[in-house]
C-alpha cells in the first residue's frame with residue numbers, strides 16, 4: 001500500500017531551506033528590480049546580485065535540479081521537482097536563481113540531446129551556468145496552435161540550411177544568444193514529419209526583429225516576445241538538431257515535465273495570493289469587525305483553499321504518473337493539469353485582489369502580474385481547447401478499448417439479469433420486500 005502524502009525527511013529539509021532562502025533572499029529581487037532584467041543576463045545585476053545567490057544554491061547542490069545526472073543534475077523525479085517548483089513559484093526571480101528558467105531549461109535539454117560537441121561547448125555550458133539566455137521560435141504570426149498552418153521554410157543549400165519565414169512571440173529573443181527555430185524542411189509531407197529544428201545564433205545575418213511584443217500592461221517596445229523575420233538566414237548543416245523531420249519529437253522532449261513545473265509554480269503563486277487574502281481578512285476592519293468574520297469573505301477563503309488543494313494534488317499526481325512511466329504515457333494527466341492551471345489561478349487571484357479593495361488593483365501589490373499570468377497560462381504552450389481535446393480523446397480511448405469494463409453501456413441487460421438474481425428475495429412488481 002503506497003498512497004503516501006508525506007515528503008521524506010531528508011528532502012523536506014531541502015524544501016525548508018529553499019523556502020527560507022526564497023523568502024529572505026530572492027523575493028526582495030521581485031520587489032526592487034524590473035521583471036525584464038531576469039532574462040537580460042548581460043545586465044550588471046546578474047553578476048552583482050544574482051550570481052552570489054546562484055553560488056549559494058550550487059553549494060547546496062540544488063542548481064538546475066531538473067537535469068539528468070549526465071548533465072550535472074540530481075536526477076530528481078517529477079514529484080520532487082514539483083515540490084521544489086511550488087516554492088519557486090512564489091518569486092519571478094527564483095527559477096533563474098535555481099537554474100531552471102524557461103525557455104532556457106527546455107532548450108538546454110534539447111541541446112544536451114541533439115547538439116554537437118562544439119555547440120554544447122559554445123552554448124550549452126554557459127546556458128547551464130546561467131550566463132546566457134536563449135529563445136524558442138516556433139509560433140508564427142498566422143499560426144500557433146495548428147502547426148499545419150506553419151509556413152517558415154528551411155532549404156538545404158550545400159553545407160548550409162537557409163531559413164525563410166516569420167515567427168511570433170519568440171520569448172526573450174532580445175536577450176538570447178541563440179534561438180531554436182522550427183522550420184519545414186520537407187514540405188510535401190505532413191508537418192509532423194516534415195518540420196525540423198535548427199540552432200540559430202541570434203547575430204546571424206538576415207535576422208530582422210519586426211518588433212518586441214509586450215504583454216498587456218507593458219508599454220510599446222518594452223516587451224520580450226519578439227516578432228522575428230528570418231530573411232534567408234544561413235546556418236551550417238550541423239545546426240540541424242536531431243534528424244530531418246524530428247521537430248515535433250524534439251519539441252515534446254521539453255514540454256512534458258515543463259508543463260508540470262509551470263503548474264506547480266502556479267500552485268506557489270496561488271498559495272501566495274491565499275496568504276495575502278488571509279492576512280487581509282484578519283487585519284482589515286469593516287462595520288465593527290474584521291473581514292474574516294464575514295461569511296462571504298469566509299466563502300472566498302474556503303473556495304480558494306479547496307480549489308488550490310484539489311489542484312495541488314492533481315499536479316502532484318500527474319508528476320507521480322510521469323515518474324512511474326514517462327511524459328508520453330502521462331499525456332492525459334499533463335493535459336488535464338494544463339487545462340486546470342489558468343482557471344485556478346484566475347479564480348484565486350481574483351478573490352485575493354478583490355478582498356484588498358483599491359489596494360488590490362493598485363501597482364503596490366503583486367496581483368496585476370498574477371492576474372495577467374492567468375490568461376497567459378491558458379494560451380502559452382497551446383490553448384486550453386487543444387488540451388481539452390487531448391483529455392477527451394484519452395478518456396474516450398479507454399472506453400473504446402474495453403467497453404465491457406463500463407457496464408452502464410449495457411445497463412438494460414444488466415438490470416434484467418440482476419432482477420432475476422434477486423427475484424426470490426424481493427417482489428419488485430408488488431414493491432414488497
Ligand SMILES: Cc1cc2nc3c(=O)[nH]c(=O)nc-3n(C[C@H](O)[C@H](O)[C@H](O)COP(=O)(O)OP(=O)(O)OC[C@H]3O[C@@H](n4cnc5c(N)ncnc54)[C@H](O)[C@@H]3O)c2cc1C
Nearest residue numbers: 136137138139143144145169170171379380381382383385
Ligand atoms: C507569454 C507567452 C509566451 C510565449 N512564448 C512562446 C515562445 O517562446 N515560443 C513560441 O514559439 N511561442 C510562444 N508563445 C506562443 C504560444 O505558443 C501560442 O500563443 C499558442 O500556441 C497559441 O497560438 P496562437 O496565439 O496563434 O493562438 P491561436 O492558435 O490562433 O488560437 C486562438 C484561440 O483559438 C481557439 N482555438 C485554437 N485552436 C482550437 C481548437 N482546436 N478548438 C477550439 N478552439 C481553438 C482558442 O480559443 C485559442 O485560444 C507564447 C505565448 C505567450 C502568451
